[in-house]
Amino acid sequence: MTTLLNVDNVSKTFAMGGLLSRKTTAAVQNASFSLAAETPEIFTIIGESGSGKTTLARMILGLETPTTGSITFRGKPVGGATKVERMAFMAAVQPVFQNPFEAFNPLKQIDRYLESTARTFLGLKDRTAVERAMDEALQTVGLSLAEVKGRYPHEMSGGQLQRAAIARALIPNPPLLIADEPVSMVDASLRMSIVNLLKALRDDFGVSVIYITHDLATAYYISNRLIIMQRGRIVEMGDARTVLENPEHPYSRLLKASVLSTEDAGDGKLATNPDMVALATRLATAPGGQLVSRPDGRLVRVYEPV
């Protein structure tokens, strides 16, 4: 077994509010997990808004340096030490960001992004070859170069933009894709087509995907393993179906209970059991705790009795 990605006891602390404030945020606390090179998988990160998912993703991409701990990709520190290594790393680990409106510069045409990716990472010079690579990637996500060419981000809808972003990431044929909420902006029908695309990338092309989402249903549908994060900490980790069918940590249980259902459509049910909320909220700030393993293979955070 060789390791594709190894996240080892990683933490990240931010100072908030600039110089005037001494307040810090522990965005990620002691996160550890690894992905094997031989078994491509969809590894899902679910969690609270602000629980550190994007921060973790940015550290894996080498865009942010961990405060403590280390992250390696194929045995080397992420980001690469030399310029050549950095290029190779960037081609191998491709991001798809959370908000398509933020991912694209409003003054730059969408196809320019795809074009520069194709030129930089595939080393293509010839115009027709570049356009073929772009069109192929766009077709995989249900768009075409003809549709996208010359358009600025504000001329596309959120879903179109996100599909274009995934197409861009696919151009260098990366072994690892970091997809931060790639489906949050798209409707159910398209959402399924995008998650099926991620699944196909794993099954047919051996691409591993770190899939960050708020959507438990698609997580259940495509993931191999998942972690659930609360306030910077991993609170549960394991086989996706085992965990989602029967979550153990109170925050995981609250998450599952909060999924909106259409079964009572029209009744305006938005209440959540207040005891569940209170317990999960208390644990969010409870000191330390540690991940312990269960017979079914999952890890769950447990806390010292108070």
Added chain:
Amino acid sequence: MAQDNKRRDILTVEGLKAYYQMSYFGVDREVRAVDDITMTVRRNEIYGIAGESSSGKTSFIKVLAAALRPPFRVVAGSVKYDFSSGPVDVADATDAQIEAIRWRHLSYIMQGSMSVLNPVRRIGRTFEDFAARPLGLRGKAFEERVVSHLEKLKLPADVLRAYPHELSGGMRQRVTIGLATVCRPEFIIADEPTTALDVVVQKEVLSLIRDVQQEMGSSVVFVTHDMSVHANMADRVGIIYAGRLVEEGPTRQMFFAPKHPYTAHLVASLPRIGDTTQRPALEGRPPSLAAPPSGCRFHPRCPLAIDKCKTDVPPLQTVAPDHRTACWRWQDVQPLVSPHAAHGVMA
């Protein structure tokens, strides 16, 4: 009757057409993003708008919010509000008229929270820019009001000192909701306001928007492609397909007795936990609004389409109380999901 409706409705949209009219290197291009929409929104209701991506949802509500900019223009129709401060047609109001109603009477939560938050201004500054004048408060009093409002959104007072990039996507989204509701407007327009939130916070934010709405008796137009949000939030739901309103009705009917094949598909395409079966995706791709299909715009993808659908545009007709649909074969539409057996029982 007409008199009653007048008092009941706060917004009346008639025959609205709004297009993006562009010219690239001498070639004119027109995207008919809103193409002949007629509808009303009542006082004290939550009206949900759904539809697939690029169907024109955002474009439509940009018109409602008087937030359109060239090359996006109103080509025909009217958008009349009946505010406590007096009536106004935002389809042809002056900037000064819009300025007078913005935030206090009409507020707009845009899709993509970063677009309203100035990246180089602290959040607290942005609140001052938007809300200090409409609220008529300053200094300490203003800050207290904002902080107590942020508390309801589960945001710590610290965020006022933060810059937008220091907050997570979810926190920024709550900040924009805070901005839009702090002045207690009569009409709130929200574009995908909970799309970036985790399901726990999503539910809290939806409850919050509904509490604010009920407490103030205001109206909310709520856009999201997420049908499970509409199921739990909206009083009525309207479905947009290729720039047109294709069906509108009371929430429960839309889910369990839809009268348009597209609505039936939308409702049935929701994945569920515990379900790994592949759901039938809609054939074909979303239509281009630059060259929409003839007749019924849904016909190339519709399982019920007949020859007539290719040539004749179906009118949006009333088929049950409060329920309108634009389909030649509405009587043949079968719901693809049924109400839960244990309806009314909470686990």
